[in-house]
Amino acid sequence: MSTEEQKDLELKNAEKPEPAISRRYFLAGAACVSAATAVSLSPLLNAEEVPSTDDFIQKHYKQLSDEDKKEIFAKLEARIDKQYGVTATISDPQPIEGVEFAYVLNLGRCIGCRKCVYACMEENNQSRSPQKQYIRVLKMKQGTVNLETSSHDYPEKEASSEDHFYMPVACQQCREPKCIEVCPVKATWKEKDGIVVVDYNWCIGCRYCEAACPYHARRFNFAKPQIPTEDLNPDMGYLSNRPRYMGVMEKCTFCLHKTRRGEYPACMEVCPTGSRKFGNLRDPKSEVRKIIEQERVFVLKQEAGTLPKFYYTFAK
Amino acid sequence: MNKGSPGVISDLAKTILIGNRTYALWMFALIALSLLGLNAFSRQLAHGLYTTGMGDEVSWGLYISNFAFLVGMAAAAVMMVIPAYIFKDEEIHKVVIFTELWAIAALIMCLLFVTADIGRPDRLWHMFPVIGVFNWPMSMLTWDVLVLNGYLFLNLYVCGYVLYKKYKGQKLVARHYVPIVFLAIAWAPLIHTITAFLFQGLAARPFWHSGLIAPRFLASAFSAGPAFIILVFKIMEYFKCCTIHKDVIAKIRIIVTVSLLVNLLLFGSELFTELYSGSEHSIHLSFLLGFHGKSVLAPWIWSAVVLNIIAAIILLLPVRENPRFLNVACVMIVVGIWVEKGLGFVISGFIPTPLGDFVQYQPSLNELTVCFGILAFGLLIYTALLKIAVPIINGQLCHRKNDN
Secondary structure (H helix, E strand, C coil): CCHHHHHHHHHHHHHCCCHHHHHHHHHHHHHHHHHHHHHHHHHHHHCCCCCCHHHHHCCCHHHCCHHHHHHHHHHHHHHHHHHHCCCCEEECCCCCCCCCEEEEEECCCCCCCCHHHHHHHHHCCCCECCECCCCEEEEEECCCCCHHHCECCCCHHHCCCCCEEEEEECCCCCCCCHHHHHCCCCCEEECCCCCEEECCCCCCCCCHHHHHCCCCCCEECCCCCCCCHHHCCCEEECCCCCCCCCCCEECCCCCHHHHCCCCCCHHHHHCCCCCEEEEECCCCCCHHHHHHHHCCEECCCHHHCCCCCEEEECCC | CCCCCHHHHHHHHHHHHCCCHHHHHHHHHHHHHHHHHHHHHHHHHHHCHHHCCCCCCCCCCHHHHHHHHHHHHHHCCHHHHHHHHHCCCHHHHHHHHHHHHHHHHHHHHHHHHHHHHCCCHHHHHHHCCCCCCCCCCCCHHHHHHHHHHHHHHHHHHHHHHHHHHHHHCCCCCHHHHHHHHHHHHHHHHHHHHHHHHHHHCCCCCCCCCCCCHHHHHHHHHHHHHHHHHHHHHHHHHHCCCCCCCHHHHHHHHHHHHHHHHHHHHHHHHHHHHHHHHCCHHHHHHHHHCCCCCCCCCHHHHHHHHHHHHHHHHHHHCHHHHCHHHHHHHHHHHHHHHHHHHHHHHHHHHHCCCCCCCCCCCCCCHHHHHHHHHHHHHHHHHHHHHHHHHHHHHHCCCCHHHHHC
8 A cells, every 4th residue: 555545544534523433432442441450450359468558668677777676576476466366476686796607417317307397397487388398308319419319209208218318408508698699679688697588578579589599498488378376486586487478588597586595496406316516607616616627528519609607517 | 742732642542542443353352361461460469479380499480481582572673773773774764663662562571571470569669779779780680670671761762752753743853862772772782681691690500500691692582583573564564554675674584594593503502512511510401302301391492493493494595585484484483482582491490400309380371371461461562552653654643734
């Protein structure tokens, strides 16, 4: 069609004397589209989690004053009371001067019973449905440390097999954590005592940190976390085991609400074989320090350049 | 832009709303699909990303795949802009605006796909400078936000300026927009390079951790994007929207051919390095190709490779002059590269996990609906933009006529 013809056609269109009808059509069309949009949005009425205005405008953890924190903790406690009927206390223990936590795990002793996995889940109020676990125990063939041939979902009766060894892996609390670098909003950071934490109220849920972690240590709440009331641990830390939201990241925090008070992390307390050792790396007399100095230890995926503070050893 | 001239808005509205039966049906279908997508997205907002097929093992899926693909489609507009503005190709210059408009639509889809992927879209403001916390320059994601929005803005400015001036029947003042065009030319490869850096900077994922990713992204984008533009031009010609000079298609075809060959070369180079060495790192690729146990991705990636190779053969043979063969080749390239980049690149990076767990990913129906909704919405925007741009460029829609 030439330009001339097109112009003719357009003039013809323009001459059609039907502005009123086209307006009526237009209004009807607009009404239909608006109604369809409203219907499309209707699933939002059943939203499982709707942030309150306070939640929405809450600032980054590091920008909160002590007053703000007090108010927020009280509000959270009230909300937990309402939702679960449990009187919880939310604490916010700060890193202790001169303390840097480290973990040592003796692969020569671990029998792969996965007691640590469940103790961790109970201590840290992870979602039970769908189940979130911070620790993953790899069943490895003797004579290799090839992760790709390891078994992740071995049945319970396959624990303590003679021709295998077991390697529990959780957050390695790296000195150079890649997860922190990639976070677009600094919702995750390394504390002074070396623990990498997440602000559950600041995370936008992009999961870039999950992609960047070489240890598959981060967990995302794809669904709204579900915990039966009787399973809720009321001793909560703001940056560790308080109930999480839908759509945010979480991870192992070395049970900071316990360890910063001088207790041991739950995984270590429950271990029946004594494979797990936890302590202050900066204290020359600490058990972990002695093991690292005296035993032959290694870190997982050294080539990733993450400098973990989680050491493995094959001791008797 | 609409300074005291209600005529502009009513002109534009009329142009978009009034069309023939085919146009009405097409727009109706796109609106319906977009709304279905919106419905699925609402369901996802209500019940979380659990409604998708993603999990802690494969934590990015079709959303990020489409995102990576569409960033390339947006960047590809530059392959028309360069001949138009740098080599002063008259014929391409006449139609270059249609590709710049495509960049706008593609970028809007990119931003929607990222929003769909985020667990807490209500917290997106945490990313805004000043009121939020912006981890720049450490996080590549913040770089991506800057370059994508910047590129969107540049294209909006150039298209808005050119169309408005033409609509008003005024002369284009080169210094008011050509510098921006040149800035956009420099900017375009940046958006795709930075999107590649987002992946290739992660040592945790050996499959992505390769210096070849950014060049591969560019090569595949510069072949799929212009191939798509050829198809758009063919469709526009078919519906007699405008006449596209034969040389334009021929020139774009050369760009597509060269880029496709470079892409195949880079892919082959990567294939050789990984498979010949047989190191532990090659596990992702050998799994992807189906050499290491059952992989649901294998049939997809093999079809993508075959599609790209057949397309390359068509483009190298004289049969390429036959419009039908050219169309088929272009469709093959767009589909092949979508599979290669999305399923073949993004998703395979997660299989196996860094701890060696092989978990397959299958998108859910809800997730697919969101994807189709966003794609339909992008096409809706592109069609609407073209519906305005075509008559303005052809000189049929202008302000003076309205005054009469």
